Amino acid sequence: MLHKPRILVIEDESGIADTIQYVLATDGFAPVWCATAQQALQEFAAEPPALAILDVGLPDLNGFELFKRLQALPGGAAVPMLFLTARSDEIDRVVGLELGADDYIAKPFSPRELVARVRGILRRTVRTTAAGPRETVPAVSVVFSLDEERRQIRFYGQALELSRYEYGILRLLVQKPGRVYTRDELLTKVWDDDAASFDRTVDAHIKTLRAKLKAVAPHTEPIRTSRGSGYALAEDLPQEQR
Structure with missing residues (x-):
């Protein structure tokens, strides 16, 4: 049986979450919906997903702060993450990218575009991982x-x-x-x-x-x-x- 990449969808609006889950499932992914940051932290800790989609405006915690907490969990730093936001201000995008997010998409968005972004991120992640075993590089300099x-x-x-x-x-x-x-x-x-x-x-x-x-x-x-x-x-x- 083919393994389906598990995608954590962290979005408090059920209508948007349903749409995202539908297009992801249709495209061969296994979406898991979390309506709150607390649920997301529990799901992530239980099993780190292949990718996480984070809404910036969550009811119990700012999406940027949630991003930091998820990255601090075991295996969290290796999980690619994509931000969703209802605001298209450049500052939101810059803040998200400064934190280390893999991508950013503003609402309203095309569900198909979102899936394309998810696929692109996962392709890059797999390519990086499959590039071969990494060797520990000796000291580049004293500094x-x-x-x-x-x-x-x-x-x-x-x-x-x-x-x-x-x-x-x-x-x-x-x-x-x-x-x-x-x-x-x-x-x-x-x-x-x-x-x-x-x-x-x-x-x-x-x-x-x-x-x-x-x-x-x-x-x-x-x-x-x-x-x-x-x-x-x-x-x-x-x-x-x-």
Whole structure:
């Protein structure tokens, strides 16, 4: 019997939830509906899904806060997530992407488009997982160390708490210090999704990444901006934390 990918649908409006469940089930998925954040946390903890669809405006908890709590659960960081919102404000989209969400869609939306987004995200996730066994990369330098098996990067010996995309960006930069990556390159290599291709996405993640690095070493600027080109990791970082 063919396994159907389990999709967690976290949406408090029953009409919208019914539509999403119908199109997902019709397309070969196994949707599980949660009307509240509390239900979602319980379902997710019992069995992490293949993907989660989160409504931003839930009755008991903001969708962005729920996203953080789900990611903190065992296996949560590996589960791709897509935000739904009734508001189309750019700030909502930027906040969602900064957190590390895989995609974002505003209401009203086409159910078929939603399913296409879900399929696209799962294809990318499977492709990344199937790329082959990951080897632990030795220390990139005294300043940064990269452990791909744990998806962890240390900065001056301190483990960084990174979102999925912050990790992807920094992983590229630390492996080739001085190499300038354009925004388009970062979008292609880290997001691998034309639907998310706009420069503000990269800039927003670079901003939060810089803030996390500065919290460890306030007087160091590891990520340099190449005006009009993109971003690179500085080659002249001090060997000791400032």
